[in-house]
Amino acid sequence: MVGGSTRLSAQTKSKQAPVAKTKAVSAAVLANGKKVYTKYCLACHMADGGGVQNMNPPLIKTSYVLGNATKLIKVILNGMSEGVEIDGETYTNIMPPHGFLTDQEVADVLTYVRSSFGNKAPAIKVAEVKAARTTKK
Amino acid sequence: MKRKFLWPALLLSGAFLTLYAFKSISVLPTPDPDNAGLVLPQGFGALKVAETGAKPRHIVVTPQGTIYVKLARVKDNKGIMVLQENKDGKAQVTGGFGDYPGTGIYMKDGYLYTSSNTEVFRYKLSDKNEVIDPTKPEKIVTGLKMGRQHETKSLVLDNDGNVYVNIGVNSNSCQEQDRGLRSAGIPGCPLLDSMAGIWQFKKDKLNQSYGQGIRYASGLRNVVGLDWNQQNNQLFVMQHGRDNLNSSWPELYNEKESAELPAECLYALKKGDNAGWPFMYYDGVQNKKIVAPEYGGDKKKEADAKYLDPAVAFPAHMAPNGLLFYTGNMFPEKYKNGAFIAFHGSWNRAPEPQKGFFVVFQPFKDGKPVGKWEIFADNFAGSPEKAASGRVDHRPCGLAQGSDGSLYVTDDSKGTIYRIVYNKK
Numbered sequence: 001m002v003g004g005s006t007r008l009s010a011q012t013k014s015k016q017a018p019v020a021k022t023k024a025v026s027a028a029v030l031a032n033g034k035k036v037y038t039k040y041c042l043a044c045h046m047a048d049g050g051g052v053q054n055m056n057p058p059l060i061k062t063s064y065v066l067g068n069a070t071k072l073i074k075v076i077l078n079g080m081s082e083g084v085e086i087d088g089e090t091y092t093n094i095m096p097p098h099g100f101l102t103d104q105e106v107a108d109v110l111t112y113v114r115s116s117f118g119n120k121a122p123a124i125k126v127a128e129v130k131a132a133r134t135t136k137k
Numbered sequence: 138m139k140r141k142f143l144w145p146a147l148l149l150s151g152a153f154l155t156l157y158a159f160k161s162i163s164v165l166p167t168p169d170p171d172n173a174g175l176v177l178p179q180g181f182g183a184l185k186v187a188e189t190g191a192k193p194r195h196i197v198v199t200p201q202g203t204i205y206v207k208l209a210r211v212k213d214n215k216g217i218m219v220l221q222e223n224k225d226g227k228a229q230v231t232g233g234f235g236d237y238p239g240t241g242i243y244m245k246d247g248y249l250y251t252s253s254n255t256e257v258f259r260y261k262l263s264d265k266n267e268v269i270d271p272t273k274p275e276k277i278v279t280g281l282k283m284g285r286q287h288e289t290k291s292l293v294l295d296n297d298g299n300v301y302v303n304i305g306v307n308s309n310s311c312q313e314q315d316r317g318l319r320s321a322g323i324p325g326c327p328l329l330d331s332m333a334g335i336w337q338f339k340k341d342k343l344n345q346s347y348g349q350g351i352r353y354a355s356g357l358r359n360v361v362g363l364d365w366n367q368q369n370n371q372l373f374v375m376q377h378g379r380d381n382l383n384s385s386w387p388e389l390y391n392e393k394e395s396a397e398l399p400a401e402c403l404y405a406l407k408k409g410d411n412a413g414w415p416f417m418y419y420d421g422v423q424n425k426k427i428v429a430p431e432y433g434g435d436k437k438k439e440a441d442a443k444y445l446d447p448a449v450a451f452p453a454h455m456a457p458n459g460l461l462f463y464t465g466n467m468f469p470e471k472y473k474n475g476a477f478i479a480f481h482g483s484w485n486r487a488p489e490p491q492k493g494f495f496v497v498f499q500p501f502k503d504g505k506p507v508g509k510w511e512i513f514a515d516n517f518a519g520s521p522e523k524a525a526s527g528r529v530d531h532r533p534c535g536l537a538q539g540s541d542g543s544l545y546v547t548d549d550s551k552g553t554i555y556r557i558v559y560n561k562k
Binding site for chain 1: 287383526
Protein backbone atom coordinates (compact mmCIF):
# COMPACT_ATOMS: atom_id res chain seq x y z
CA MET A 1 0.00 0.00 0.00
CA VAL A 2 1.37 3.44 -0.88
CA GLY A 3 1.47 5.87 2.02
CA GLY A 4 2.22 9.43 0.96
CA SER A 5 -0.21 10.63 -1.66
CA THR A 6 -3.18 8.60 -0.48
CA ARG A 7 -3.08 10.16 2.98
CA LEU A 8 -4.56 13.39 1.78
CA SER A 9 -8.05 12.01 1.33
CA ALA A 10 -8.24 10.93 4.96
CA GLN A 11 -6.92 14.08 6.53
CA THR A 12 -8.56 17.20 7.89
CA LYS A 13 -7.55 20.73 7.01
CA SER A 14 -4.84 20.85 9.68
CA LYS A 15 -1.15 21.25 8.93
CA GLN A 16 0.64 18.08 8.00
CA ALA A 17 3.54 17.06 10.22
CA PRO A 18 6.93 17.08 8.45
CA VAL A 19 7.37 13.89 6.50
CA ALA A 20 10.50 11.95 7.38
CA LYS A 21 11.31 8.34 6.59
CA THR A 22 8.28 7.19 8.63
CA LYS A 23 5.14 8.99 7.60
CA ALA A 24 3.87 11.13 10.44
CA VAL A 25 0.18 11.45 11.18
CA SER A 26 -1.50 14.79 11.78
CA ALA A 27 -2.12 15.90 15.32
CA ALA A 28 -5.81 16.38 14.59
CA VAL A 29 -6.23 12.79 13.43
CA LEU A 30 -4.45 11.49 16.49
CA ALA A 31 -6.54 13.68 18.77
CA ASN A 32 -9.78 12.58 17.19
CA GLY A 33 -8.68 8.99 17.15
CA LYS A 34 -7.75 9.13 20.81
CA LYS A 35 -11.14 10.64 21.61
CA VAL A 36 -12.88 7.75 19.86
CA TYR A 37 -10.55 5.24 21.53
CA THR A 38 -11.21 6.65 24.99
CA LYS A 39 -14.97 6.58 24.51
CA TYR A 40 -15.42 3.23 22.76
CA CYS A 41 -12.27 1.11 23.11
CA LEU A 42 -10.52 1.92 26.35
CA ALA A 43 -12.97 0.11 28.62
CA CYS A 44 -11.83 -3.23 27.19
CA HIS A 45 -8.46 -2.63 25.54
CA MET A 46 -7.22 -0.33 28.32
CA ALA A 47 -5.44 3.03 28.19
CA ASP A 48 -2.11 1.37 27.38
CA GLY A 49 -3.59 -0.82 24.64
CA GLY A 50 -2.58 -3.89 26.62
CA GLY A 51 -5.98 -5.52 26.83
CA VAL A 52 -6.91 -7.94 29.61
CA GLN A 53 -5.24 -11.36 29.92
CA ASN A 54 -7.49 -14.20 28.70
CA MET A 55 -10.34 -11.80 27.98
CA ASN A 56 -9.65 -8.80 25.73
CA PRO A 57 -6.79 -8.88 23.21
CA PRO A 58 -3.91 -6.41 23.35
CA LEU A 59 -3.41 -3.97 20.49
CA ILE A 60 0.35 -3.92 20.81
CA LYS A 61 2.15 -5.03 17.65
CA THR A 62 -0.30 -7.82 16.96
CA SER A 63 -0.75 -9.29 13.52
CA TYR A 64 -4.28 -7.90 13.43
CA VAL A 65 -3.22 -4.31 14.14
CA LEU A 66 -0.17 -4.33 11.87
CA GLY A 67 -1.62 -6.49 9.12
CA ASN A 68 -4.25 -6.19 6.43
CA ALA A 69 -6.16 -2.90 6.65
CA THR A 70 -9.52 -4.25 5.45
CA LYS A 71 -9.41 -7.11 7.93
CA LEU A 72 -8.69 -4.64 10.72
CA ILE A 73 -11.48 -2.28 9.64
CA LYS A 74 -13.91 -5.18 9.63
CA VAL A 75 -13.08 -5.99 13.25
CA ILE A 76 -14.31 -2.51 14.16
CA LEU A 77 -17.37 -2.69 11.91
CA ASN A 78 -18.46 -6.26 12.70
CA GLY A 79 -16.90 -6.95 16.08
CA MET A 80 -15.32 -10.30 16.84
CA SER A 81 -17.42 -13.18 18.07
CA GLU A 82 -15.46 -16.24 17.07
CA GLY A 83 -12.70 -17.54 19.31
CA VAL A 84 -9.92 -16.67 16.93
CA GLU A 85 -6.35 -17.09 18.01
CA ILE A 86 -4.37 -13.86 18.07
CA ASP A 87 -0.65 -14.50 18.02
CA GLY A 88 -0.95 -17.74 19.95
CA GLU A 89 -3.42 -16.59 22.58
CA THR A 90 -7.19 -16.83 22.83
CA TYR A 91 -9.53 -14.33 24.43
CA THR A 92 -12.94 -15.16 25.80
CA ASN A 93 -14.88 -11.89 25.61
CA ILE A 94 -16.93 -10.94 22.57
CA MET A 95 -16.23 -7.62 20.86
CA PRO A 96 -19.51 -6.06 19.80
CA PRO A 97 -19.86 -4.39 16.36
CA HIS A 98 -19.01 -0.70 16.07
CA GLY A 99 -20.47 0.00 12.66
CA PHE A 100 -22.37 2.93 14.11
CA LEU A 101 -19.12 4.93 14.11
CA THR A 102 -18.67 7.27 11.16
CA ASP A 103 -16.13 6.42 8.47
CA GLN A 104 -13.97 9.26 9.81
CA GLU A 105 -14.15 7.92 13.36
CA VAL A 106 -13.19 4.42 12.26
CA ALA A 107 -10.30 5.72 10.15
CA ASP A 108 -9.04 8.00 12.89
CA VAL A 109 -9.25 5.50 15.74
CA LEU A 110 -7.43 2.85 13.73
CA THR A 111 -4.80 5.38 12.70
CA TYR A 112 -4.44 6.32 16.36
CA VAL A 113 -4.02 2.67 17.38
CA ARG A 114 -1.53 2.05 14.58
CA SER A 115 0.53 5.05 15.76
CA SER A 116 0.34 4.30 19.46
CA PHE A 117 1.34 1.60 21.98
CA GLY A 118 4.58 1.04 20.12
CA ASN A 119 2.77 0.35 16.84
CA LYS A 120 4.04 1.79 13.56
CA ALA A 121 1.71 1.07 10.67
CA PRO A 122 0.20 3.14 7.89
CA ALA A 123 -2.78 5.34 8.58
CA ILE A 124 -6.24 4.13 7.63
CA LYS A 125 -8.17 6.23 5.13
CA VAL A 126 -11.87 7.06 5.02
CA ALA A 127 -12.07 5.55 1.52
CA GLU A 128 -10.79 2.26 2.86
CA VAL A 129 -13.46 2.25 5.57
CA LYS A 130 -16.17 3.02 3.00
CA ALA A 131 -14.97 0.18 0.83
CA ALA A 132 -14.82 -2.25 3.72
CA ARG A 133 -18.44 -1.60 4.58
CA THR A 134 -19.57 -2.76 1.17
CA THR A 135 -17.48 -5.90 0.83
CA LYS A 136 -18.87 -9.20 2.02
CA LYS A 137 -17.81 -10.46 5.47
CA MET B 138 15.29 -52.57 88.05
CA LYS B 139 18.89 -51.99 89.06
CA ARG B 140 19.32 -48.51 90.52
CA LYS B 141 22.04 -47.40 88.12
CA PHE B 142 19.67 -47.89 85.23
CA LEU B 143 16.78 -45.98 86.78
CA TRP B 144 17.64 -42.40 85.90
CA PRO B 145 18.80 -43.09 82.34
CA ALA B 146 15.63 -45.09 81.80
CA LEU B 147 13.46 -42.30 83.16
CA LEU B 148 15.30 -39.68 81.10
CA LEU B 149 15.04 -41.78 77.96
CA SER B 150 11.35 -42.43 78.37
CA GLY B 151 10.78 -38.77 79.22
CA ALA B 152 12.60 -37.74 76.08
CA PHE B 153 10.74 -40.29 74.04
CA LEU B 154 7.37 -39.08 75.32
CA THR B 155 8.30 -35.43 74.69
CA LEU B 156 9.43 -36.17 71.15
CA TYR B 157 6.32 -38.25 70.56
CA ALA B 158 4.15 -35.36 71.67
CA PHE B 159 5.93 -32.99 69.27
CA LYS B 160 5.24 -35.38 66.40
CA SER B 161 1.63 -34.21 66.37
CA ILE B 162 2.47 -30.51 66.75
CA SER B 163 3.35 -29.19 63.31
CA VAL B 164 6.34 -26.89 63.23
CA LEU B 165 5.50 -23.49 61.76
CA PRO B 166 7.52 -22.71 58.65
CA THR B 167 9.57 -19.54 58.77
CA PRO B 168 7.94 -16.76 56.76
CA ASP B 169 10.01 -15.18 53.97
CA PRO B 170 11.97 -12.11 55.21
CA ASP B 171 9.66 -9.76 53.30
CA ASN B 172 6.54 -11.86 53.88
CA ALA B 173 6.65 -12.75 50.19
CA GLY B 174 5.92 -9.11 49.39
CA LEU B 175 2.51 -9.25 51.04
CA VAL B 176 1.10 -6.79 53.56
CA LEU B 177 -0.55 -8.65 56.45
CA PRO B 178 -2.07 -7.88 59.85
CA GLN B 179 0.13 -7.91 62.97
CA GLY B 180 1.42 -11.36 63.88
CA PHE B 181 0.95 -12.90 60.43
CA GLY B 182 3.70 -13.94 58.05
CA ALA B 183 3.83 -15.34 54.53
CA LEU B 184 6.14 -17.45 52.43
CA LYS B 185 6.25 -18.42 48.78
CA VAL B 186 5.66 -22.14 48.80
CA ALA B 187 6.46 -22.61 45.13
CA GLU B 188 6.73 -20.92 41.77
CA THR B 189 4.77 -23.27 39.56
CA GLY B 190 5.51 -21.66 36.20
CA ALA B 191 1.87 -22.39 35.39
CA LYS B 192 -1.57 -20.87 36.11
CA PRO B 193 -2.81 -22.43 39.35
CA ARG B 194 -6.48 -21.76 40.03
CA HIS B 195 -8.09 -23.62 42.92
CA ILE B 196 -6.04 -25.63 45.39
CA VAL B 197 -6.19 -28.52 47.85
CA VAL B 198 -3.62 -29.15 50.60
CA THR B 199 -3.64 -32.53 52.34
CA PRO B 200 -2.62 -33.22 55.97
CA GLN B 201 0.42 -35.00 54.51
CA GLY B 202 1.61 -31.77 52.86
CA THR B 203 0.65 -32.82 49.34
CA ILE B 204 -0.63 -29.91 47.26
CA TYR B 205 -2.97 -30.39 44.31
CA VAL B 206 -3.55 -27.34 42.11
CA LYS B 207 -5.92 -27.16 39.16
CA LEU B 208 -4.28 -25.38 36.26
CA ALA B 209 -6.18 -22.94 34.05
CA ARG B 210 -4.25 -24.22 31.03
CA VAL B 211 -2.56 -27.60 30.76
CA LYS B 212 1.21 -27.61 31.26
CA ASP B 213 3.10 -30.47 29.60
CA ASN B 214 -0.35 -31.86 28.90
CA LYS B 215 -1.21 -32.00 32.63
CA GLY B 216 -4.09 -30.00 34.09
CA ILE B 217 -3.51 -30.87 37.75
CA MET B 218 -0.11 -30.21 39.26
CA VAL B 219 1.07 -32.13 42.33
CA LEU B 220 3.60 -30.70 44.80
CA GLN B 221 5.04 -31.98 48.09
CA GLU B 222 5.97 -29.76 51.00
CA ASN B 223 9.29 -29.90 52.82
CA LYS B 224 9.68 -29.20 56.52
CA ASP B 225 10.65 -25.61 55.72
CA GLY B 226 7.30 -25.06 54.02
CA LYS B 227 8.70 -24.88 50.49
CA ALA B 228 7.33 -27.43 48.03
CA GLN B 229 8.61 -29.22 44.95
CA VAL B 230 6.60 -30.33 41.95
CA THR B 231 6.38 -34.11 42.08
CA GLY B 232 4.05 -34.77 39.18
CA GLY B 233 0.79 -34.08 37.45
CA PHE B 234 -2.17 -35.69 35.77
CA GLY B 235 -5.47 -34.92 34.05
CA ASP B 236 -5.14 -33.58 30.49
CA TYR B 237 -7.84 -30.92 30.76
CA PRO B 238 -7.84 -27.21 31.71
CA GLY B 239 -10.25 -25.83 34.31
CA THR B 240 -10.58 -24.29 37.75
CA GLY B 241 -12.48 -26.58 40.13
CA ILE B 242 -10.76 -28.88 42.62
CA TYR B 243 -11.99 -30.07 46.04
CA MET B 244 -11.13 -32.91 48.42
CA LYS B 245 -13.83 -34.70 50.42
CA ASP B 246 -14.13 -38.08 52.13
CA GLY B 247 -11.35 -39.92 50.36
CA TYR B 248 -11.82 -38.45 46.88
CA LEU B 249 -10.34 -35.59 44.88
CA TYR B 250 -13.01 -33.88 42.76
CA THR B 251 -11.96 -31.82 39.74
CA SER B 252 -13.58 -30.20 36.72
CA SER B 253 -12.78 -29.28 33.16
CA ASN B 254 -14.97 -26.65 31.50
CA THR B 255 -17.64 -29.24 30.67
CA GLU B 256 -17.19 -32.23 33.00
CA VAL B 257 -16.61 -33.20 36.63
CA PHE B 258 -14.29 -36.03 37.67
CA ARG B 259 -13.28 -37.68 40.91
CA TYR B 260 -10.12 -39.58 41.81
CA LYS B 261 -10.00 -42.07 44.67
CA LEU B 262 -7.38 -41.26 47.29
CA SER B 263 -5.29 -43.62 49.39
CA ASP B 264 -5.30 -43.25 53.17
CA LYS B 265 -2.27 -40.96 52.66
CA ASN B 266 -4.40 -38.79 50.34
CA GLU B 267 -2.46 -39.76 47.25
CA VAL B 268 -4.36 -40.30 44.02
CA ILE B 269 -4.40 -44.08 43.60
CA ASP B 270 -4.79 -44.10 39.81
CA PRO B 271 -4.45 -40.72 38.08
CA THR B 272 -5.22 -42.30 34.73
CA LYS B 273 -8.64 -43.59 35.78
CA PRO B 274 -10.88 -40.88 37.18
CA GLU B 275 -14.60 -41.49 37.51
CA LYS B 276 -16.51 -39.13 35.26
CA ILE B 277 -19.44 -38.11 37.42
CA VAL B 278 -20.81 -35.20 35.36
CA THR B 279 -20.64 -34.56 31.63
CA GLY B 280 -22.16 -32.38 28.94
CA LEU B 281 -22.17 -29.09 30.85
CA LYS B 282 -22.57 -26.07 28.59
CA MET B 283 -19.66 -23.79 27.95
CA GLY B 284 -19.41 -20.80 25.67
CA ARG B 285 -16.91 -17.99 25.49
CA GLN B 286 -16.52 -16.25 28.88
CA HIS B 287 -17.47 -17.64 32.29
CA GLU B 288 -16.67 -21.16 31.13
CA THR B 289 -14.99 -22.57 34.26
CA LYS B 290 -16.85 -24.97 36.55
CA SER B 291 -15.86 -24.35 40.18
CA LEU B 292 -17.20 -26.92 42.59
CA VAL B 293 -17.70 -27.79 46.25
CA LEU B 294 -19.34 -30.65 48.18
CA ASP B 295 -21.75 -30.71 51.08
CA ASN B 296 -21.94 -33.31 53.84
CA ASP B 297 -24.80 -35.23 52.23
CA GLY B 298 -23.18 -36.67 49.13
CA ASN B 299 -23.86 -33.78 46.75
CA VAL B 300 -21.53 -31.81 44.55
CA TYR B 301 -22.38 -28.22 43.57
CA VAL B 302 -21.07 -26.96 40.22
CA ASN B 303 -21.00 -23.42 38.88
CA ILE B 304 -22.29 -23.13 35.32
CA GLY B 305 -21.52 -19.55 34.32
CA VAL B 306 -23.33 -17.95 31.40
CA ASN B 307 -21.60 -16.99 28.14
CA SER B 308 -23.06 -13.50 28.22
CA ASN B 309 -22.46 -10.29 30.11
CA SER B 310 -26.05 -9.18 30.64
CA CYS B 311 -28.11 -11.39 28.31
CA GLN B 312 -28.26 -8.76 25.61
CA GLU B 313 -29.33 -9.46 22.04
CA GLN B 314 -25.81 -8.26 21.12
CA ASP B 315 -23.44 -9.19 23.91
CA ARG B 316 -21.78 -6.03 25.32
CA GLY B 317 -23.38 -4.03 22.53
CA LEU B 318 -24.27 -0.35 22.61
CA ARG B 319 -27.88 0.04 23.82
CA SER B 320 -28.63 -3.59 23.04
CA ALA B 321 -31.76 -4.80 24.81
CA GLY B 322 -31.96 -7.89 26.98
CA ILE B 323 -33.33 -11.06 25.41
CA PRO B 324 -36.89 -11.40 26.79
CA GLY B 325 -36.99 -13.90 29.63
CA CYS B 326 -33.30 -14.75 29.06
CA PRO B 327 -33.66 -18.40 27.98
CA LEU B 328 -29.96 -18.99 28.77
CA LEU B 329 -31.03 -19.41 32.40
CA ASP B 330 -32.36 -22.89 31.72
CA SER B 331 -28.86 -24.35 31.39
CA MET B 332 -26.43 -21.67 32.59
CA ALA B 333 -26.13 -18.80 35.06
CA GLY B 334 -26.61 -20.91 38.15
CA ILE B 335 -25.39 -23.60 40.50
CA TRP B 336 -26.27 -27.16 39.58
CA GLN B 337 -26.38 -29.98 42.15
CA PHE B 338 -25.36 -33.55 41.32
CA LYS B 339 -24.67 -36.73 43.28
CA LYS B 340 -21.02 -37.16 44.20
CA ASP B 341 -20.88 -40.84 43.29
CA LYS B 342 -23.00 -41.42 40.17
CA LEU B 343 -21.32 -41.69 36.78
CA ASN B 344 -22.11 -39.64 33.67
CA GLN B 345 -24.74 -37.37 35.16
CA SER B 346 -25.84 -34.41 33.07
CA TYR B 347 -28.61 -31.81 33.19
CA GLY B 348 -31.29 -34.49 33.25
CA GLN B 349 -29.90 -36.07 36.40
CA GLY B 350 -29.03 -32.85 38.19
CA ILE B 351 -30.99 -30.12 39.90
CA ARG B 352 -30.68 -26.42 39.20
CA TYR B 353 -30.01 -25.57 42.83
CA ALA B 354 -29.85 -21.79 42.39
CA SER B 355 -30.39 -19.49 39.40
CA GLY B 356 -29.72 -15.93 38.33
CA LEU B 357 -25.97 -16.10 39.09
CA ARG B 358 -23.88 -14.76 36.21
CA ASN B 359 -20.64 -16.54 37.10
CA VAL B 360 -19.41 -18.02 40.37
CA VAL B 361 -15.72 -18.83 40.69
CA GLY B 362 -15.34 -18.63 44.47
CA LEU B 363 -17.75 -20.77 46.48
CA ASP B 364 -17.60 -22.75 49.73
CA TRP B 365 -19.69 -24.87 52.03
CA ASN B 366 -20.18 -23.22 55.43
CA GLN B 367 -19.68 -26.09 57.90
CA GLN B 368 -21.04 -24.13 60.82
CA ASN B 369 -24.58 -23.72 59.48
CA ASN B 370 -24.38 -26.30 56.68
CA GLN B 371 -25.09 -23.90 53.84
CA LEU B 372 -23.71 -23.10 50.38
CA PHE B 373 -22.20 -19.65 49.95
CA VAL B 374 -21.14 -18.20 46.59
CA MET B 375 -19.41 -15.06 45.31
CA GLN B 376 -20.86 -13.73 42.06
CA HIS B 377 -18.90 -11.89 39.36
CA GLY B 378 -21.22 -8.95 38.66
CA ARG B 379 -21.98 -7.66 35.18
CA ASP B 380 -19.82 -5.20 33.23
CA ASN B 381 -20.25 -2.43 30.69
CA LEU B 382 -22.90 -0.18 32.27
CA ASN B 383 -21.29 2.91 30.71
CA SER B 384 -20.15 1.40 27.45
CA SER B 385 -23.59 -0.10 26.76
CA TRP B 386 -25.73 2.63 28.38
CA PRO B 387 -23.75 5.91 28.27
CA GLU B 388 -26.90 8.03 28.64
CA LEU B 389 -27.66 6.35 31.97
CA TYR B 390 -24.25 5.67 33.53
CA ASN B 391 -21.12 7.77 33.39
CA GLU B 392 -17.67 6.20 33.70
CA LYS B 393 -17.47 6.63 37.46
CA GLU B 394 -20.88 5.09 38.06
CA SER B 395 -19.98 2.26 35.72
CA ALA B 396 -16.76 1.67 37.69
CA GLU B 397 -18.61 1.53 41.00
CA LEU B 398 -21.61 -0.58 39.95
CA PRO B 399 -22.71 -3.29 40.47
CA ALA B 400 -21.46 -4.77 43.71
CA GLU B 401 -19.65 -8.11 43.82
CA CYS B 402 -22.06 -10.08 45.97
CA LEU B 403 -21.71 -12.86 48.53
CA TYR B 404 -24.89 -14.94 48.57
CA ALA B 405 -26.10 -17.46 51.16
CA LEU B 406 -28.01 -19.99 49.07
CA LYS B 407 -30.92 -22.31 49.63
CA LYS B 408 -32.40 -24.59 47.01
CA GLY B 409 -34.55 -22.65 44.58
CA ASP B 410 -32.97 -19.25 45.22
CA ASN B 411 -32.74 -16.72 42.38
CA ALA B 412 -30.13 -14.00 42.55
CA GLY B 413 -31.75 -12.08 39.69
CA TRP B 414 -29.20 -11.93 36.83
CA PRO B 415 -29.76 -10.60 34.19
CA PHE B 416 -32.92 -8.78 35.19
CA MET B 417 -31.33 -6.87 38.05
CA TYR B 418 -28.03 -5.96 39.62
CA TYR B 419 -27.16 -5.03 43.16
CA ASP B 420 -26.33 -1.36 43.70
CA GLY B 421 -23.90 -1.36 46.63
CA VAL B 422 -24.09 2.44 46.89
CA GLN B 423 -27.87 2.65 47.28
CA ASN B 424 -27.97 -0.85 48.83
CA LYS B 425 -30.82 -1.79 46.56
CA LYS B 426 -31.65 -4.36 43.92
CA ILE B 427 -32.00 -2.29 40.74
CA VAL B 428 -33.64 -3.25 37.43
CA ALA B 429 -30.99 -3.77 34.76
CA PRO B 430 -30.97 -1.25 31.89
CA GLU B 431 -31.31 -4.20 29.47
CA TYR B 432 -34.75 -4.83 30.95
CA GLY B 433 -36.04 -1.28 31.19
CA GLY B 434 -34.09 -0.07 34.21
CA ASP B 435 -33.28 3.61 34.71
CA LYS B 436 -30.74 3.35 37.54
CA LYS B 437 -33.47 3.93 40.10
CA LYS B 438 -36.28 1.43 39.47
CA GLU B 439 -36.09 -1.31 42.08
CA ALA B 440 -36.22 -4.94 41.10
CA ASP B 441 -38.77 -7.52 42.16
CA ALA B 442 -38.40 -8.27 45.87
CA LYS B 443 -38.38 -12.01 45.10
CA TYR B 444 -34.72 -11.83 44.03
CA LEU B 445 -32.14 -12.71 46.63
CA ASP B 446 -30.46 -10.00 48.67
CA PRO B 447 -26.72 -10.43 49.10
CA ALA B 448 -25.24 -11.45 52.44
CA VAL B 449 -22.43 -8.94 51.79
CA ALA B 450 -21.90 -6.47 48.93
CA PHE B 451 -18.31 -5.70 47.93
CA PRO B 452 -16.93 -3.00 45.60
CA ALA B 453 -17.57 -3.48 41.91
CA HIS B 454 -15.61 -5.52 39.36
CA MET B 455 -12.98 -6.87 41.79
CA ALA B 456 -13.50 -10.43 40.54
CA PRO B 457 -13.92 -12.76 43.54
CA ASN B 458 -12.17 -16.00 42.56
CA GLY B 459 -11.79 -17.73 45.92
CA LEU B 460 -14.03 -18.16 48.97
CA LEU B 461 -13.01 -20.06 52.11
CA PHE B 462 -14.71 -20.40 55.49
CA TYR B 463 -11.91 -20.65 58.02
CA THR B 464 -12.22 -23.51 60.48
CA GLY B 465 -8.63 -23.71 61.69
CA ASN B 466 -7.11 -23.08 65.11
CA MET B 467 -3.92 -21.29 64.08
CA PHE B 468 -5.40 -17.85 63.51
CA PRO B 469 -6.85 -15.74 66.34
CA GLU B 470 -10.39 -16.45 67.50
CA LYS B 471 -12.04 -13.69 65.44
CA TYR B 472 -11.22 -15.58 62.23
CA LYS B 473 -13.01 -18.76 63.27
CA ASN B 474 -15.88 -19.59 60.89
CA GLY B 475 -15.40 -16.31 59.03
CA ALA B 476 -14.90 -15.94 55.28
CA PHE B 477 -11.72 -15.24 53.34
CA ILE B 478 -12.30 -14.00 49.81
CA ALA B 479 -9.62 -13.74 47.13
CA PHE B 480 -10.26 -10.82 44.78
CA HIS B 481 -8.46 -11.41 41.49
CA GLY B 482 -8.67 -7.70 40.63
CA SER B 483 -10.73 -5.62 38.24
CA TRP B 484 -10.47 -4.62 34.60
CA ASN B 485 -13.87 -3.04 33.97
CA ARG B 486 -13.25 -0.06 36.24
CA ALA B 487 -11.15 1.67 33.54
CA PRO B 488 -10.66 4.57 32.95
CA GLU B 489 -11.08 4.83 36.73
CA PRO B 490 -8.31 3.14 38.78
CA GLN B 491 -8.52 -0.66 39.01
CA LYS B 492 -9.21 -2.30 42.38
CA GLY B 493 -8.71 -5.58 44.15
CA PHE B 494 -5.69 -7.89 43.94
CA PHE B 495 -6.05 -8.74 47.64
CA VAL B 496 -7.57 -11.26 50.06
CA VAL B 497 -10.22 -9.88 52.42
CA PHE B 498 -11.75 -11.25 55.60
CA GLN B 499 -15.44 -11.01 56.53
CA PRO B 500 -16.25 -11.98 60.14
CA PHE B 501 -19.17 -14.35 60.66
CA LYS B 502 -21.21 -15.48 63.63
CA ASP B 503 -23.57 -18.46 63.53
CA GLY B 504 -23.47 -18.58 59.75
CA LYS B 505 -24.21 -14.88 59.20
CA PRO B 506 -21.83 -12.04 58.40
CA VAL B 507 -21.23 -9.67 61.28
CA GLY B 508 -19.53 -6.30 61.03
CA LYS B 509 -17.42 -4.83 58.26
CA TRP B 510 -14.99 -6.77 56.08
CA GLU B 511 -11.31 -5.84 56.06
CA ILE B 512 -8.38 -6.33 53.74
CA PHE B 513 -6.35 -9.26 55.10
CA ALA B 514 -3.53 -9.90 52.63
CA ASP B 515 -2.60 -6.99 50.40
CA ASN B 516 -0.01 -5.96 47.84
CA PHE B 517 -0.26 -8.93 45.51
CA ALA B 518 -0.21 -6.16 42.90
CA GLY B 519 3.29 -5.06 43.90
CA SER B 520 2.44 -1.40 44.51
CA PRO B 521 -0.62 0.89 44.68
CA GLU B 522 0.34 2.32 41.28
CA LYS B 523 0.40 -1.13 39.72
CA ALA B 524 -2.96 -1.95 41.29
CA ALA B 525 -4.47 1.28 39.91
CA SER B 526 -3.20 0.53 36.41
CA GLY B 527 -4.22 -3.12 36.54
CA ARG B 528 -0.71 -4.12 35.39
CA VAL B 529 0.10 -6.12 38.47
CA ASP B 530 2.69 -8.62 39.66
CA HIS B 531 0.38 -11.26 41.16
CA ARG B 532 -3.36 -11.95 41.15
CA PRO B 533 -4.88 -14.01 43.98
CA CYS B 534 -7.22 -16.73 42.80
CA GLY B 535 -7.67 -19.87 44.92
CA LEU B 536 -7.74 -20.42 48.70
CA ALA B 537 -7.15 -23.49 50.82
CA GLN B 538 -6.69 -24.25 54.50
CA GLY B 539 -3.84 -26.48 55.62
CA SER B 540 -4.40 -29.05 58.34
CA ASP B 541 -2.50 -26.80 60.77
CA GLY B 542 -4.74 -23.84 59.93
CA SER B 543 -2.37 -22.12 57.49
CA LEU B 544 -4.05 -20.21 54.65
CA TYR B 545 -2.81 -20.99 51.13
CA VAL B 546 -3.36 -18.58 48.23
CA THR B 547 -2.68 -19.23 44.54
CA ASP B 548 -1.74 -16.60 41.95
CA ASP B 549 -2.82 -17.63 38.47
CA SER B 550 -0.99 -14.78 36.78
CA LYS B 551 2.66 -15.48 37.69
CA GLY B 552 2.06 -18.95 39.15
CA THR B 553 3.08 -18.38 42.77
CA ILE B 554 1.61 -20.38 45.64
CA TYR B 555 1.64 -18.52 48.97
CA ARG B 556 1.19 -19.77 52.53
CA ILE B 557 0.07 -17.38 55.29
CA VAL B 558 0.78 -18.34 58.91
CA TYR B 559 0.12 -16.78 62.28
CA ASN B 560 2.87 -16.65 64.88
CA LYS B 561 1.53 -16.14 68.38
CA LYS B 562 4.83 -14.63 69.57
